[in-house]
Amino acid sequence: MEFLQPASWDEALAARASNTDAVPIAGGTDVMVELNFARRRPPALLDLSRVAELRGWTTAGGLLRLGAGLTYAELTGERAGHGLADGLKAKLPGLAMAARTVGSPQIRNRGTIGGNLGSASPAGDCHPPLLAAGAQVEVASVRGVRRIPADEFFLGVKRSALAPDELIAAVWIAPAGGPEQFAKIGTRNAMVIAVTAFALVLHPDRKAVGTGIGSAAPTPVRAGQAEQFLAAALADSGLWESRGPLPESLAAEFGVLVSAAARPIDDVRGTAAYRRHALAVLARRTLTWAWQDYQNEGEAGRCE
Amino acid sequence: MRVTATVNGAAQQADDVWPGESLLFVLRERMGLPGSKNACEQGECGSCTVYLDGVPVCACLVAAGQAEGRDIVTIEGLAGQDGGLHPVQQAFIDAGAVQCGFCTPGLIVAAHDLLARDPDPADADIREALAGNLCRCTGYAKIIDAVQLAAVRMAGPATAALDAEPAP
Numbered sequence: 001m002e003f004l005q006p007a008s009w010d011e012a013l014a015a016r017a018s019n020t021d022a023v024p025i026a027g028g029t030d031v032m033v034e035l036n037f038a039r040r041r042p043p044a045l046l047d048l049s050r051v052a053e054l055r056g057w058t059t060a061g062g063l064l065r066l067g068a069g070l071t072y073a074e075l076t077g078e079r080a081g082h083g084l085a086d087g088l089k090a091k092l093p094g095l096a097m098a099a100r101t102v103g104s105p106q107i108r109n110r111g112t113i114g115g116n117l118g119s120a121s122p123a124g125d126c127h128p129p130l131l132a133a134g135a136q137v138e139v140a141s142v143r144g145v146r147r148i149p150a151d152e153f154f155l156g157v158k159r160s161a162l163a164p165d166e167l168i169a170a171v172w173i174a175p176a177g178g179p180e181q182f183a184k185i186g187t188r189n190a191m192v193i194a195v196t197a198f199a200l201v202l203h204p205d206r207k208a209v210g211t212g213i214g215s216a217a218p219t220p221v222r223a224g225q226a227e228q229f230l231a232a233a234l235a236d237s238g239l240w241e242s243r244g245p246l247p248e249s250l251a252a253e254f255g256v257l258v259s260a261a262a263r264p265i266d267d268v269r270g271t272a273a274y275r276r277h278a279l280a281v282l283a284r285r286t287l288t289w290a291w292q293d294y295q296n297e298g299e300a301g302r303c304e
Numbered sequence: 305m306r307v308t309a310t311v312n313g314a315a316q317q318a319d320d321v322w323p324g325e326s327l328l329f330v331l332r333e334r335m336g337l338p339g340s341k342n343a344c345e346q347g348e349c350g351s352c353t354v355y356l357d358g359v360p361v362c363a364c365l366v367a368a369g370q371a372e373g374r375d376i377v378t379i380e381g382l383a384g385q386d387g388g389l390h391p392v393q394q395a396f397i398d399a400g401a402v403q404c405g406f407c408t409p410g411l412i413v414a415a416h417d418l419l420a421r422d423p424d425p426a427d428a429d430i431r432e433a434l435a436g437n438l439c440r441c442t443g444y445a446k447i448i449d450a451v452q453l454a455a456v457r458m459a460g461p462a463t464a465a466l467d468a469e470p471a472p
Contacts, residue, residue: 001322001323001324002323003305003323003367003369005369005372025367025370027365028365028366028367028370029347029362029365031367032326032347032364032365032366032367033345033346033347033365035324035326035367036326036345036346036364037345037346041324045323045324045367045369047367047369047370049370079359103347103436104347104350104435104436104437105360105414105417105432105433105435105436106347106350106353106360106361106362106414106436107347107362107365107436109359109360109361110361110362110365110366189435190432190435190436191348191435191436
């Protein structure tokens with residue numbers, strides 16, 4: 001096995017172009033498990049941990065560009081003084097909530113957002129909030145750079161739209177323009193792969209709703225019908241402006257539509273029926289929480 | 305391939321390293337540092353927790369070559385120069401937080417990191433910080449006691465006395 005260790009992004013892309021069968025490795029939290037258990041013997045590892053260009057984040061054109069090497073701990077802000085990712089949690093609360101549910105401190109210190117995307121697991125915790133926020137994945141090769149919308153990135157179980165000579169460079173995502181929520185079901189709070197997960201984003205500025213479902217279909221998916229239903233119902237009842245109480249029936253119907261968007265299976269972590277039920281509950285709860293945030297934000301606005 | 309790194313303050317070198325092997329394997333089998341334990345090999349148990357450039361990680365999930373030139377501190381590096389135990393190590397002994405001892409090195413590194421960031425953690429903070437370290441002898445209550453004891457001792461004698469004997 002070869003160990004390729006590029007020191008720059010250009011070197012990494014060149015190495016990728018001539019070693020399309022190499023397995024890229026960043027935090028190693030997925031790749032090393034496969035190697036340790038001899039489930040995989042790739043001819044080469046392409047270590048991206050020395051590529052400085054993948055670190056940190058920047059802003060451009062009103063969007064945030066998150067380097068693929070950002071760790072979960074940097075997204076949550078739990079390792080204060082790390083420097084590179086300071087202040088990100090406030091701009092991306094939904095993604096920070098999801099990152100906080102990943103593994104353990106040791107795992108969050110190593111695992112990266114780019115690695116989560118690259119593994120393209122239907123259970124990847126970053127995926128629902130990226131779908132809900134309408135994020136784009138920036139991928140690159142020696143041929144050039146392109147951006148793939150998050151909802152076109154996942155093609156199947158652990159399969160993505162990444163070409164064999166491409167690497168994940170960054171994630172483009174709008175800073176939160178309204179309440180964001182995330183909820184995940186597991187057997188304990190730490191160290192669990194999601195039985196199912198749900199992310200919700202409200203966009204009061206354009207009266208839109210974003211959703212993301214994890215671990216309940218061959219890929220992470222959006223619940224498009226639920227998004228349209230909720231956005232229209234909030235508009236029809238004038239609730240976007242009034243920030244009045246959210247009718248329970250509305251939250252329940254939203255939950256039913258989210259659940260209907262899933263295509264779950266029975267597996268070791270849970271049954272399809274449980275996942276459907278849980279998704280309806282998670283969708284209703286996250287909407288209730290997000291609406292409370294929206295109302296509190298309105299109250300705070302009036303007091304100023 | 306050859307891997308060189310600073311381990312517990314000293315330059316260390318390992319030869320004939322297979323690129324697919326983990327930092328944990330290099331530490332235990334090639335550098336003679338068996339303190340970090342090998343249990344799950346999938347990041348679940350935390351028994352192999354070491355500092356990599358000052359950040360606690362599972363050594364089983366670091367590819368050997370990723371450690372090239374890095375600064376690593378293992379459980380063997382926490383004791384003082386004179387061989388005396390670190391207060392976190394001593395607290396684990398005094399609180400009876402060690403049963404079979406297999407999870408202990410990882411727990412001590414994780415607790416050591418917590419107390420460096422938060423010298424006075426609540427029990428809930430300790431539980432969160434140690435969420436990635438499994439003990440199968442059911443010793444968590446005493447482990448939390450040990451971290452609290454270490455926190456009091458590390459805060460200094462004045463605070464320790466106050467904590468032990470509240471003012472009447």
